Amino acid sequence: MKSKTIATAVAATFRLVTLSQAAILKFGGPIDGVQAMTDSKATGSAVLSLDTETNTFDLTVNLFDLGAPLSMSHIHVGAPEESGSVIYNIGDQSAYTVIGDFYSIAIENVEFPVMNLADLLAGKTYLNFHTSCIVDEVEAGFPDGEIRGQLAPISGGEDALINLSTRGMVNPGNGKAGLLIGGLVIQKPKTIFLRMVAD
Secondary structure (H helix, E strand, O other): OHHHHHHHHHHHHHHHHHHHHOOEEEEEEEEEHHHHOOOOOOEEEEEEEEEOOOOEEEEEEEEEOOOOOEEEEEEEEOOOOOOOOEEEEOOOHHHOEEEOOEEEEEEEEEEOOHHHHHHHHOOOEEEEEEEEEEEOOEEEEEEEEEEEEEOEEEOOOOOOOEEEEEEEEEOOOOOOOOEEEEEEEOOOOOOOOOOOOOO
């Protein structure tokens, strides 16, 4: 038991040293039904950027193909496959930009709860997206959460690829085939090579 306590203290100290050495830390990853343990086909991605000097964060979220209207979305404390308390309310559908089946939101300069910093650094923080609607006077959808995304640490290197997202089957409504739109964020000017292959 004593060795476990020492190991925990060493790990916490290492995380705090890491936090003090970097100005911006990034966390994010895919959002899907598998993480929420549902059969939802919805997908998405998120990036949370934490400014360690001001203890504030920016959050960008993109979602696609939810099964019902977005009723709530939150940042929670919890390791993968664990449920935890809400530490920040992102909002319902009215807080998002909605274009067809695509949802997007960008939040800036929000204070991150100090008591939950260690959980964030350890990968024990996640996003949860609840959906619901009324069908024949009965609540349907996924009121407890349709999709979920763990906020895992992202490499801080300048060449890290972040906020990679894809929107699928955008129907232009003119009888032509649908499109698949890919996007990514390039943080600083640089030369890149993109190769696209289509059948």
